[in-house]
Amino acid sequence: xxxxxxxxxIAVALAGSFLACDKGAKEIKxxxxxxxxxxxxxxxxxxxxxxxxxxxxxxxxxxxxxxxxKMSFADDxxxxxxxxTVWTKLIEQDKVCAVVGTVMSKCSLAGAPIxxxxxxxxxxxxxxNPKVTLVGNxxxxxxxxxxFQGTVGAKFAFEDLKAKKAACIFDVGNDYTKGLSEFFKAxxxxxxxxxxxxxxxxxxxxxxxxxxxxxxxxxPDVLYVxxxxxxxxxxxxxxxxxxxxxxLLGGDGxxxxxxxxxxxxxxxxxxxxxxxxxxxxxxxxxxxxxxxQAKYNAVPDALAALGYDATNIxxxxxxxxxxxxxxxIRDAMSKEDFKGVTGQVKFDGDRNPVKSAVIIEIKxxxxxxxxxxxx
Amino acid sequence: xxxxxxFQQIINGLQLGAIYALIxxxxxxxxxxxxxxxxxxxxxxMVGAYVAYAAFYMFNFFLKVPQGNGMAFLVLIVAMIGGAVxxxxxxxxxxxxxxxxxxxxxxxxxxxxxxxxEYLFSALPFIGPSPRGFxxxxxxxxxxxxSAEISNYVVIDLLVAAVLMIGLTYLVRRTPLGKAMRxxxxxxxxxKLMGIDVEMVIGFTFxxxxxxxxxxxxLAGLTYPRIQPxxxxxxxxxxxxxxxxxxxxxxxxxxxxxFIMGLAETFATAYNSxxxxxxxxxxxxxxxxxxxxxxxxxxxxxxx
Numbered sequence: 307x308x309x310x311x312x313x314x315x316i317a318v319a320l321a322g323s324f325l326a327c328d329k330g331a332k333e334i335k336x337x338x339x340x341x342x343x344x345x346x347x348x349x350x351x352x353x354x355x356x357x358x359x360x361x362x363x364x365x366x367x368x369x370x371x372x373x374x375x376k377m378s379f380a381d382d383x384x385x386x387x388x389x390x391t392v393w394t395k396l397i398e399q400d401k402v403c404a405v406v407g408t409v410m411s412k413c414s415l416a417g418a419p420i421x422x423x424x425x426x427x428x429x430x431x432x433x434x435n436p437k438v439t440l441v442g443n444x445x446x447x448x449x450x451x452x453x454f455q456g457t458v459g460a461k462f463a464f465e466d467l468k469a470k471k472a473a474c475i476f477d478v479g480n481d482y483t484k485g486l487s488e489f490f491k492a493x494x495x496x497x498x499x500x501x502x503x504x505x506x507x508x509x510x511x512x513x514x515x516x517x518x519x520x521x522x523x524x525x526p527d528v529l530y531v532x533x534x535x536x537x538x539x540x541x542x543x544x545x546x547x548x549x550x551x552x553x554l555l556g557g558d559g560x561x562x563x564x565x566x567x568x569x570x571x572x573x574x575x576x577x578x579x580x581x582x583x584x585x586x587x588x589x590x591x592x593x594x595x596x597x598x599q600a601k602y603n604a605v606p607d608a609l610a611a612l613g614y615d616a617t618n619i620x621x622x623x624x625x626x627x628x629x630x631x632x633x634x635i636r637d638a639m640s641k642e643d644f645k646g647v648t649g650q651v652k653f654d655g656d657r658n659p660v661k662s663a664v665i666i667e668i669k670x671x672x673x674x675x676x677x678x679x680x681x
Numbered sequence: 682x683x684x685x686x687x688f689q690q691i692i693n694g695l696q697l698g699a700i701y702a703l704i705x706x707x708x709x710x711x712x713x714x715x716x717x718x719x720x721x722x723x724x725x726x727m728v729g730a731y732v733a734y735a736a737f738y739m740f741n742f743f744l745k746v747p748q749g750n751g752m753a754f755l756v757l758i759v760a761m762i763g764g765a766v767x768x769x770x771x772x773x774x775x776x777x778x779x780x781x782x783x784x785x786x787x788x789x790x791x792x793x794x795x796x797x798x799e800y801l802f803s804a805l806p807f808i809g810p811s812p813r814g815f816x817x818x819x820x821x822x823x824x825x826x827x828s829a830e831i832s833n834y835v836v837i838d839l840l841v842a843a844v845l846m847i848g849l850t851y852l853v854r855r856t857p858l859g860k861a862m863r864x865x866x867x868x869x870x871x872x873k874l875m876g877i878d879v880e881m882v883i884g885f886t887f888x889x890x891x892x893x894x895x896x897x898x899x900l901a902g903l904t905y906p907r908i909q910p911x912x913x914x915x916x917x918x919x920x921x922x923x924x925x926x927x928x929x930x931x932x933x934x935x936x937x938x939x940f941i942m943g944l945a946e947t948f949a950t951a952y953n954s955x956x957x958x959x960x961x962x963x964x965x966x967x968x969x970x971x972x973x974x975x976x977x978x979x980x981x982x983x984x985x
Contacts, residue, residue: 478954478955505954506954506955507950507954507957508955508957508958510915511915511957511958512901512905512907512912513693513697513904513905515693515696515697515947516690516693516694516946516947516948516950516951516954516957517950517951517954519687519689519690519693519951520685520690520951523687523689536812536907539814539906539907540905540906540907543906544905547821547823547830547832547834548689548830549823549825549830564814567814568812568813568814568906568907569814570814570817
C-alpha cells in the first residue's frame, strides 16, 4: 500500500518536472476554465466555443509573439471546490501564463486568489459579482457588474420609456437580484423618478399576487423584475392578471428561451439589459455571428460572445506586453482599450470594464435588439 | 397600510386558501382514519399537476380535442384519477404492510414515499428536474369588480374547490360508504366486527384524498403556471399546518384552517414581503402552544 503511494508520488513529481522543462516550447499556453458539466452546462459549452473560436482565429493569423497559442481547458463543474483544484492544476502543472474564465461568480471567487498568489493574470467571462475583481490586481473581467445593469435599466426606463413611477420585485434570497433592484432604485430616484413599490419575495415561491397587488396599488409605469427567467414568467403572468398593462424590465437573468415559453403573451413588450445581441448591426457583431454559425451551426448567445471577447483581450494583452511574464501582461491589460463583440472594453481602477449594455425587447415572442445604452 | 386588507388581497388569499384546502382535506381524512400524517401528500399534489400537464398534451395533440371547458373538465378528471392512483399505490405498498406496526414506522415511511416521488420524477428523463410552464387550459378572461381585477381562474379555483368540498361532505355524512369511513375512524376493530371491509375503506379514503390533491395540482398549475418535481413540498407543509390549525382529523376544520392560512399568508406578505413565508410556521407554533387540538378539533389523549 505504502509503496504504491510512494511510486504515485514519484510519478507525479516526474511528470511535473517534465512539464517544468517545457519552458522553451514553441507555443504559448493559456488556461481556460468553464463549467462544461453541471447545473450551468449550457453556459459552459457556449463559453468554451467562444474560447476555441478566438484561439483558432489568432492561430490562423500567426499566433501571439510568433508562437501558436494552446489552451489547457479545465471543467470547474460549477463547483467552487472543483474550480480551486483545476486552477491550481493549470498554474502548477500546465504552467499557463494566463487564465481565461470562469462563468459563475462563486467559482471565479475560488480561482481568483490562486491566480493572484501565483501572479498569473486572469479574466473572468461572465462573473458579475463585484467581489471577483476585488480579490487582487491580477484579476479582470469582461462582463459588466450587477450594479451597472440596475443603473442602465433605470436610465432606460426614465429616459427612453419616459416612466415617472416604477416598482421593483426581487428575490430576497439572491444577491444578484437584490443588487440589481437596489441600484435600479438608486439611479431611478437620482434621475428624478419615484420608486412607488419595493417588494421582495421568498426563493422558490410561485404566488406573487400579494406583493404585486400591493405595488400595483400605487400604479407604477414600469415594473422592474430583477429575477431569473423562471420567476419572471410567473410574475409577468400574475401582474397581467391583476390588470398591469405597462412593461416589465429586468436584467440578463431573463436571457432564456424559457421566458417566452412560460411567460407567453404576458412578457410581450417587456425589456431587459444584456451583454450583447446578435441583432446588433455593428460589423464586429455581425462577423462574429457569421463565423460562429459557420463553425458551430448555432446562434451565439451572450456567454459565447463574452468567452470570445475575454480570450481576445487576454491574447491582445500578451502580444502588447511582448512577454508571457505575469506582471507585464497585467500592465498591458490595464491599458487595454479593446473593441469587442460585447462592446468597447476599457478597465477601470477595479479592473471592471467600462462598457455599454444592450436593451432587448420581447417582440412577437422573440428577443429583438432595441438599443445600446452607454453608462 | 390601507391596501393590506383590500378587496383584491382578500381575493388573492381566498384563491390560495382554496388550493390549500383541497390538499389539507387529504391530510386530515387520512389522519382521521389511520392516524397517519402522510407527508407524501404534498407530492400527490405534484403528481396531479404533472398528470394534468401530460393529459392536456395528450388530448390536445394526439386526440385533437378542442380546447375549452369540456377539455378542461376532462383534464381535471384525469388529474384526480392520477392523484388517486398514486395515493392508492402508496397505501398498498408502503403503508398497508405497516398498518399494525408502531406509528413511527409509518411516519418515517411517509417521508420515504415523499422523497421517492420527488427524486423519481426528477430522475425520469421525460420529466426531469427543471421547471416547466403549465399550458393555459382555458382562455383567461378578466372581470373588473370595483377596484379589484378578478380573472376567470379565480372563479374556477373557488368553484372547483367548493363543489368538491360539498361533494365530500355529502359522501361522508349521507352515504353508507361515508358511514363506514366514520366508523373505521372511530374504532377499526369494532368496524371490522360489524362487517366493514376496513382495508377497502382505508384505501378509498386514500384515493379520495389523492384525487383532491390531484385536483389541487391542476388548479395550482393553472394559477401559478410553473410545475417542477419539488413543487409539493411547501404547499404540502402549509396545508398540513392548515389541517393542524383547523383540528387534524376534522374535515370542516381543514377547510377553515386552509382559508385562514391563505388569507394570513397574503396579508402578511402584503404587510411585509419577508413575513409571508414565515407566517405559516408562526401559526403552527401558536396553535401548538395555545390550542394543540386546533380550532375545531376534539380533545384526544395522544397526537403525533
